[in-house]
Amino acid sequence: MHDIAAQASNFIDLTTTTAVYLFIVGFVGGLVSGFIGSGGAFVLTPAMMSLGVPGLVAVASNMCHKFPKALIGAIKRYRYGQVDIKLGIVMGISGEAGVLYGASIQEKIKQAFGDAGSNLYVSVAFVVVLGVVGSIILKDVLNSRKNHTTNDEEKVTALARWVQSIHIPGTMVYFKSLNARISVLFTIPLGFATGILAATIAVGGFVGVPSMMYVLGAPGLMASATELVIAFVMGVGGSLKYALHGLVDIRLAMLILGGSLFGIQLGAIGTTYVKPYMIKVVMATIMMIVLFSRALMVPVYLSQLGLISKLGDGLINALKSTSFAIMILALLIGAFIILKAIFKGLIAERRLTIQLAVKQQQTVTGGQ
């Protein structure tokens, strides 16, 4: 953070267009986060940087909008009975340690290899993590479709059954989302990995939610809701760390928050109308598209590091713009799936309400 002072004094001038842009991106990001527990934030840092916001200020301001958003989302979903507070806090605390460790790795890579090395590390992390975890979720989604089990209750995986069967004295804790006692020696590394990923690609939930589902055995709805608690715990600590260096641009953070609080409420409402299967569909879709977006940038950074032959400026700019556009597309497709699910759910519920009212009326008329 050697250039902190320079970055902090370099807060951008805000125009109405910029403000509206950030509000809308915040809304879409919030909608996705409210639904799958995370996943909306990865586009915000590049979105702010595209406006000329310095990298560290963009990361800090993104983090400062994330924790209050996660708090509101967690409260909303707690009211729907979807949150496991204990699991969220336990994983959130180990996640905080992961954030600090992940940030120190980032700083070391930046010192050793410069901006291009740091960017390459982030892009490769995106590609590897999203490739592995995204494939697991996608396979699960495709299997559910193939076996026509999309409406069925979720089954606990063999791995999660094994984790739940291990008894390590002095470390066992009961978690309501799992309806089982498991050793915190399993939750700590998962939370830690979530934190490292949050510090690296800004979306810890891409590891947090799948690990709660497939490794611990939490239902999809509870895993995505509990991720909001983890994001809150990690976000408060992370924001404070950046704020201590004066890096938070409160105007940017609150503008994004303004839109994202509309989105997160809507996304949370959406979870009450869908089967858990839909959480996996949205997550897998976003992950696979973002993977493609980040993979496009790998040759750019390899070229900047001199590991492959130099690419022309025109090609670099084209790859950068395409990558950013695909990232926004991923978020918009996710938002579209969620809005469609909410719309269908609302119509079905209204039809049911009308049918019930007619039946009630008929019963009353018949009784007279």
Place this chain on the structure above:
Amino acid sequence: MAGNIDKFKKRHFGKAIVLGIVSLVLYTILFTEQHVLNEVFAKGGYYALLPIATAFLFSFVHGNFTGNFWDIIGISAKKEKR
């Protein structure tokens, strides 16, 4: 039944108006005083608590406003799952 729905909507409408006004005032202050706020918030150290406190304040006011907003326009959670 209809009376209950009316009461529910009126309560949410009233809350949304009050919280919406407070939220608007907070955002107005944020932008009219942006130069002062930026200078103070960027000092770091103990001043780091200011952005954190601001985020909590906005999330409480604006978060409650947005919740009531969706309720009054008829978009609320599925009843059976509540």
